Amino acid sequence: MNRRKFLGLGLGLGVAAVMTPATLSATNFRDTKPGAWSGQNATAIDSSMKELYGTSATTEGKVKLKAPAIAENGAVVPVTISSKLAGKTVALFQDANPESLVAVFTVPANGVIDYSLRIKMAKTGKVVAVVEVDGKLYSASANVKVTAGGCGG
Amino acid sequence: MGNKSRIKAKEKKGVTTAKVMAKHPMMSYDEAKKKGKKANFITSMVATVDGETVYEASTSQFLSKNPFVKFKFKGSNKGKKLVFTWTDLSGATRTDKKKIK
Amino acid sequence: MLLKIAKTTAILALTACTLNAGEFNAQAEKDRLALVDYMEAKFADPLKNRYTFFPYSTDDELKNNIASGLKHQDFAIGNYAFSKQGKFSYDEIKEMPPYEELVEEGEEIYNNNAVIKACFPDPAIGGDYPYFDESKKEVVTLTSAINKCITDAGEKKWNEKKGKMAILQSYFAAASMDAEKKVDIKIESAEAAAAYERGKEAYYTQRGYLKLSCATCHVQGAGQRVRNESLSQLLGHTTHFPVFRLKWGKDKVANGLGTLERRMTGCNKDQGENPHKANSKWMKELLYFMAYMSNGMNIDGPDIRK
C-alpha cells in the first residue's frame, strides 16, 4: 500500500467517523439496493448478486464458508463466513428460499471478516458467500442438504 | 419494543468476539401467509463500542427465528460497553448493552 | 483399642454394604459393563469392523462421517459422539443455545415456588433419578416426583412432557452439571432389581407393527441410519435431559424443551405402538433401566437435538 492510498483511506475513515451519528451509521443495503432483495431479480443468486454488486463474476477462493452438509433442521442452519481479505462488504446468498439474498455485512474499520449466523433454508440448496474487495468479488459456496429432521414426537 | 437481546462479548488478545441472540419471530412472507399474520423481520443490525461501529448488517427474512449472530472486531475493548441495535420491517427498534469481558 | 474396634466395625459395615448392594445390582452392573464394551468395540474402528457392526453403512459414511476410537464418556452426547456432520451444527448451536433463557426461567420457577423448593432443597439432583422407592415398591422418575410434590400440596399436576415441567427440569439439569454430578442410579433390593429387569425386557422386546425394539435402533442400530436420521446409542441417553429439540421449538421456543418421557413417547410411537403413558409403570421402569445403563456418566443437560 503506498503512502497516498494509505492517507486517502485514513481520511475517508476519519470523515466517515465524523459524519455518521454514533448509533445508526448503517448503510442499509435494503434501501440502497432494493432489487437485490425483492422483485424478479432477487429470486436467483446470480441476478441478485448483479443487483447488489453490478456483476456476478466472482473468483473462487480466499473466502471460507462453513455450513453443515446436512442441516439438523432447515430452520436453523449455522453458517460462518471468514476471510483474510481486506473486504469492504460481505454478502450471503442461497437458493433454497423464494429470494436469494440473506444478509449483507459492511465491514467496519476495525472489523474482522468472521461472521456467523443462523439461517432458514426451506429445502436442500446451495449457500454462497461473497467478499467484495474494491469492486472485485471473491466467493465460496457449500451445499446444504435439508431433510424433514428428527425421529419421533 | 421486543425482548432483550442476549449478548455475550469477550476480548482475547485484542480481538473481541461478540455473540448476540436477538429476540424476534422473523416472520417471513411465506410463514406469515400460512399463519395469517403480517410478515416482519429484522432488516438491520448495528453494534457499536464508544460510538464507533463494529458490526453492521442488512438482513432478510431468511435469518432464523430469534436470530443468532457472531462477529469479531479488533481493538482494546475490555470493560467497554457493546451496544447492539436492531430495526425490523415494521420500523420497530431495540437497543441492548453488555459490558465486554 | 476402642478406636481400632470402631474402625474395624466401620470397615466391616462398609464391606457388608457393598456386598449387599452388589448382590442386588450385580446383574445390572454386568449388563452396564457389557454395553460399554459393546459400544467401545463398535466405535473403535467402524470402517475396519464394518461387517460386524455397520453392515448397511456406505464407505463414504464410515470414512467421513463416523468418528472412531470412542470411549465410555464420549457417548454422553448421543449421536453427536460419532456423527461428524451433526456435531458441526451441534457445536455451532451450542455457542448460544436457545434453551439458555429457559434454564433461567426454570430457576425463577424454582426460586418462586416454596412447595417445589421444600421438596427439592438441592436442585443438583439430575443424576439421582429415577430411583426405586423401597416403601412404595415403585420407580419414581424426576417427573413423577415433581408432580407428586405439587399435587401433595394441593396444586394441579403439570404436563409431564413439556412446559413448566421441562423448564424446571432444565434448571435441575444445569445445576447438576455445574455441580459436576454423575448419573448415580441405585438398585438396593430384590424388588428394585425386578423393576430393572422388567425395564430391560421392555427395552429389548420388539414392539409395534414395525416390530422394532428400542435396542434394534439404539444398541445394534446405533451409528446407522434410518432414512437420514443417525441413530444414537443407549449408552448416555439419559444424561442430558430435558432436551431442546429444534423441531419441537420450531413454532414456540418454550415448547422446544421436552422431558425424557416426552422423547420416549415419541420413540414408542415410532415403533408403531400405542405409546405408553408418561407416568405408567412401564415407562418408569424402562427409564430406570435406561438411566442405570448411563451410571457413572456426567450430567450434561439440558442439551440440543434436531
Add this chain to the structure above:
Amino acid sequence: MKKLYSITIAAGLALALAGCAGNNASTPSGDRDGDGIANISDQCPNTVLGTKVSKDGCKIYPTILELNEKELCSVDKNGIESVIATAAKYNKTAKAHGVEFKRLGMTNTQYIDGVNKALKTGGKMVVLLNKKGKPDKKLKPVTVKYAAERACKFAISALAQEAEGKTNWRLAVPGDGYKY
C-alpha cells in the same frame, strides 16, 4: 400371551366346576364326555365329542403363535362381522398388555371403531385419523374390508410378537444373548 391363556383356562375351569356340580351321577372311572380322560381327572367333563383335549380333559386352545391370522382375518372367508369381532377380542388383550399397535395417527382401537361405525351406517370407507383424532386429509380413506383385516392382523400380531418376545428378547442383550 400367557395371561390370555391362563384367563381362558380359568374361565374354562369355572365352567367345568359348575358343570361338575350337576353331574355327580357318573362313576369316577367312567368317561362321561368320551374324551379319553376318566371323570375323576377330567376337569372339563363336558367337552364336545371329538375335541382335542389335554391331560386334564379340557380343550386345548391354540396358542397365539399357532393362530393362522391370514385365515382368521380373511373377510372373504369369515365375513366382516366375524373378522372385526376377532380383532376386537384380541385387541382388548393387546391393549391390556400395553402392546396395542398404532399406525401413523391411528390406534388399532380406532381402526376397529371406524369399521364398526361404517358397518352401522352402511359406509364403505373408513376415514383415517391424524394424531389429534381428526380426519387426516393427507391420507386416503381405506375400504371397510381393508380396515377390518388390518385391525384383525394387528391385534393378533401384537399378541404373537409379545409371546415371541418373551422367549427371544435376550438375544439382543450384549453380555447375554447377543454375540458379536
